[in-house]
Amino acid sequence: MRLVTAAEMREIDRRAIEEYGIPGVVLMENAGRWVAQQVASRWGGASRKKVVVLCGRGNNGGDGLVAARHLWQQGAQVKVFLASEPDKLQGEAGVNATIWTRLGQEFYPLLTPSGLQAFKLALFQAGVVIDALYGTGFRGQLPPELRTVVEVLNSSGCPVVAVDIPSGVEADTGRVEETAVKAQLTVTFGLPKLGLVLEPGASYTGELLVADISLPRPLLAAKGPGRLYLLPSLVASWLPRRSPVAHKGDFGHVLVVAGSRGMIGAASLTAAAALRSGAGLVTLAVPRSCQEVVATKLTEAMTLGLPETKEGQLSAGAWEALQPWLSRFTVCALGPGLGRHPETVGLVRRIVAELQLPLVLDADGINAFAGEAHLLARRSAPLILTPHPGEMARLLGTEAGGLAFRRVEVAEKAAKDWGAVVVLKGARTVVAAPGGDTGINSTGNPGMATGGTGDVLTGVIAALWAQGMEPFRAAAAGVFLHGLAGDLAAENKGGVGTVAGDLVENLPRAWQHTIASEEASKAHGLSRLG
Incomplete structure (x- = not known):
């Protein structure tokens, strides 16, 4: 399977939107729905399941909001913690933030002392956590306040599903500085990113699944030399196969x-x-x-x-x-x-x-x-x-x-x-x-x-x-x-x-x-x- 950098994946997304006319909000909907389906299928269904969703303000956070909505629709008790003010979510992420509030759901602040305490309480009760804080654009270190959140999450023992890539892992190198979200499952989209299969990022990824979010096949097919993940198939x-009449x-x-x-x-x-x-x-x-x-x-x-x-x-x-x-x-x-x-x-x-x-x-x-x-x-x-x-x-x-x-x-x-x-x-x-x-x-x-x-x-x-x-x-x-x-x-x-x-x-x-x-x-x- 072909491996890509963050920039290569962004270019594929751009071309899908601009050349093929697939709205970005459709890609986001497909991505978040896949995450929700995996959570429901792996952790005993969505009904009455307590789910915590950590969202940033970018497209990764938007994917998390879609997953939150689908799980809520299926009867889950979902709490969305935002590492941002709600009005700072723009574009497709902003669209999904509006949908969430119009459904009568609320956002919980994450980066305040009271928000951190509320997160700890929710985490204690949760059956699964969805990490949608950062996407493939992340570089360097998590800010101190989010490092605290991640350390609390990693020490909780609660299963974590990462959206596209665990927060704190660099998409191109797999580099982790100080800490990153330790996922049991990562659902990535379109094609796997290099950092998901290179160490130490691979050790934070857990099981890696690649979801088809309807990106056009010609965009995903490698043209000429490229980077490949060496899988059995x-x-x-x-x-080489051996002929029945072969000799040494x-x-x-x-x-x-x-x-x-x-x-x-x-x-x-x-x-x-x-x-x-x-x-x-x-x-x-x-x-x-x-x-x-x-x-x-x-x-x-x-x-x-x-x-x-x-x-x-x-x-x-x-x-x-x-x-x-x-x-x-x-x-x-x-x-x-x-x-x-x-x-x-x-x-x-x-x-x-x-x-x-x-x-x-x-x-x-x-x-x-x-x-x-x-x-x-x-x-x-x-x-x-x-x-x-x-x-x-x-x-x-x-x-x-x-x-x-x-x-x-x-x-x-x-x-x-x-x-x-x-x-x-x-x-x-x-x-x-x-x-x-x-x-x-x-x-x-x-x-x-x-x-x-x-x-x-x-x-x-x-x-x-x-x-x-x-x-x-x-x-x-x-x-x-x-x-x-x-x-x-x-x-x-x-x-x-x-x-x-x-x-x-x-x-x-x-x-x-x-x-x-x-x-x-x-x-x-x-x-x-x-």
């Missing part, structure tokens, strides 16, 4: 160049993940002193011993030793567990510059270019990089903390500058292609924060690429399947104590689950995203 549509040669031969003395596990995980992700053949090339160990460990993979330094890391001579073998391979994965010996660094740079095979570069392969990222742009053959934030920071000569709220921007710029697909790992991994496509992952969990999971991802991506997927899709699908394997592992073993090998074992199941979901479709104009 999308990924399933990309995955049809699914590629992955070369993994990895490992060093004391770091054999990283190399083994990469090779095992490639095998579990459908590669027809896998050869693991390691320092000669490590070959016997990995050959024993990996029954299904072939091994190749290469020249090494006295410290047990690959030496400069490994490049020449590889030459007679290169014609056999489809894709190369380079980097896990290599170490940072100067000869090894030089070898990595030479391989990246001269190897004409498609290349997945990870871990110490990336570290070999710390502070020298411009060298990556000189590579002529296809390249996928898989840095975690620390490795990306080293490439760019900056601090990892400075990337936290610019992950999409950083990945997209790096992909363009280096002419490579960039996989910026972390919660909600970002996959960016030089041509402009970007994917945000929807799978994965904190239990995957353990050594070796990045090595597994490298093997998954290399295997998908070897099976004929184009680079961006191979990387994006690999990230999705890798995260789903982690989710399946957590289901079986719990979030704490999951290890990288558990992901490897769950990769085939992740593939099966994804294919099985391909027929999942929207129901009643609503898409469930989280």
Whole structure:
């Protein structure tokens, strides 16, 4: 599904109104009605339900007023708290404020001492709260008086439905300063906004639903490169299917160049993940002193011993030793567990510059270019990089903390500058292609924060690429399947104590689950995203 910024969504709304003649008040009516329907269906119907609605003065507040009216019409006891004077609601929001008062309903002030006390009392009695304070235009910090309201709300334990986006979350980045509304459910409109699926915003969003409010389909359809939320049905549509008469040669031969003395596990995980992700053949090339160990460990993979330094890391001579073998391979994965010996660094740079095979570069392969990222742009053959934030920071000569709220921007710029697909790992991994496509992952969990999971991802991506997927899709699908394997592992073993090998074992199941979901479709104009 396509992801949009706040500005992109505003432009879609504008065009719907101006070019298609759909009045803004109709869009607002549809939005608020969807919110009301979700409240009624999830919390035991509207009749006699006590509902608190928090409204700002913008269109988001107008959506909240529509929801309040529909719930009241169905018999709910609704109290609307305004973070504004009623006469400051303008446009479509003003129309709905007038309707509310003409129905004989009142507004309760929110930003006065007595209003806050009334809110606390109403909250104590409420069955559900609707957050319509701020919409996608929010930036920065909530004002102090609203921070108090939000803190009271979050500590109440009362279920919250956010209208379009939880108040306090930035729509373009997911950034939250100090606090934001913690929703159990967010009903967003038309298309999901980036901040709803990027952390930390995703953690405030709860379950995410996308409602069809009758925005014209041509406006919602992506034209050319764009940002995509990586969901099962999308990924399933990309995955290769196997012919009944297929043989191992049809699914590629992955070369993994990895490992060093004391770091054999990283190399083994990469090779095992490639095998579990459908590669027809896998050869693991390691320092000669490590070959016997990995050959024993990996029954299904072939091994190749290469020249090494006295410290047990690959030496400069490994490049020449590889030459007679290169014609056999489809894709190369380079980097896990290599170490940072100067000869090894030089070898990595030479391989990246001269190897004409498609290349997945990870871990110490990336570290070999710390502070020298411009060298990556000189590579002529296809390249996928898989840095975690620390490795990306080293490439760019900056601090990892400075990337936290610019992950999409950083990945997209790096992909363009280096002419490579960039996989910026972390919660909600970002996959960016030089041509402009970007994917945000929807799978994965904190239990995957353990050594070796990045090595597994490298093997998954290399295997998908070897099976004929184009680079961006191979990387994006690999990230999705890798995260789903982690989710399946957590289901079986719990979030704490999951290890990288558990992901490897769950990769085939992740593939099966994804294919099985391909027929999942929207129901009643609503898409469930989280």
